[in-house]
Amino acid sequence: MHAFQGRQNAGVAWLRVDTQTILTIHGHVITKNHRIGVTHSDHRTWNLHVKELRQSDRGWYMCQINTDPMKSQVGYLNVVVPPDILDTGTSTDMVVREGSNVSFQCAASGSPPPSITWRRESGEPITLPTGVEVISADGPVMNISRVSRLHMGAYLCIASNGVPPSVSKRIMLIVHFPPMVWIQNQLVGAMEGDRMTLECHSEAYPKSINYWTGEKDEIIAHSAKFEPVTLENNYKVLMKLTINNVGPSDFGSYKCVSKNSLGDTDGTIKLYPITRPSTNRPKHKGKSLFAAI
The missing domain is CATH 2.60.40.10 (Immunoglobulins)
Structure with missing residues (x-):
């Protein structure tokens, strides 16, 4: 009243x-x-x-x-009105190809007119077209040039005008890119009887299909000899292939393969034999340090 x-x-x-x-x-x-x-x-x-x-x-x-x-x-x-984010004029979730440009928009009503702030939900910095990294950006429009997979995630449009409560909208940015693979050790040595693990890293979005192949490009399935394991973290994948009781027939080339709707790629690791060192100690051929009296 x-x-x-x-x-x-x-x-x-x-x-x-x-x-x-x-x-x-x-x-x-x-x-x-x-x-x-x-x-x-x-x-x-x-x-x-x-x-x-x-x-x-x-x-x-x-x-x-x-x-x-x-x-x-x-x-x-003077009648003040808390902010409200409008559906018209506000971006929804976006799916873009890596390397393209993106424009986020946020429209809000309220009295006095609300100010708009952008943040990443994860707290990571936002890279502006100028190359400057900021924790938050102001204004109804936020542009990102040459989008990369590092830009993928949730962005928050926050509207406030001093009249509580402030309101926000969550906008998801999804970045699509073909698979890429890299291997830290492409040449790995092992001795017969060892238990050896090969590792391969890949990145892809949409999520990729990942598997290992042998010398004849046959897909390696889980068995007593081979244990393929895939560890996923968002668009990143760590592929592991454990070989139990390495034998002569296990030496050779192995491929880690990654495929999605945008393409496919692979990486090669060569497993070569190492000779097991001899356990016999060499005999001492020097003269005696003691003389008979």
Whole structure:
């Protein structure tokens, strides 16, 4: 409930200045607006009440005292409205190819007009087209040039205008790119009887199909001899191939293969034999350090 006050024993009227509408005269409500009310205290303090405030109630109001000459006082009613993010003009989740440009947009209503701030949900910095990294960016539009897989994730559009609560919208950026593979050790030595693990890293989105092949490009399945394992973390994949009890037939080339809808690639690891060192100690051929007496 909001109120403006005027003091006088004479008749008091309340008016809406911008529309020249008479709201109340003395203790009677004249307007047909059911949200308007008037009260007084000892005929000296007159209060205009506006309930269920709307933005349309914003404006100048006049308390007019019907004396000769007439006296009046005006007051401004400012109606504040918490922010609200609008569907129209606000980006939804996006799927883009790596290397393209992206423009995020966020539209919000409220009074006073809200300010817009962008953040990454993960807390990681945002790389602007200038190359500068920032934790947050301001403005209704945020551009990212030459999108890479590192930009993939959730972005938050936050609208605030000093009237609680602030509101936010979560926009997911999904970046598509073909598989790539890299291997830390492409040449691995092992001795017969060893238990050896080969490792291969890949990145791809959409998620890739990953498997190992042998010398004849046959797919290696899980068995007592071979244990292929795939560890996934978002678009990153670690492929492991464990070879139990390495034998002569296990030496050779192995391929890790990664495929998705955008392409495929592979990497090669060569397993070669290492001769097991001899356990016999060499005989000492030096002269005795002791002489007979």
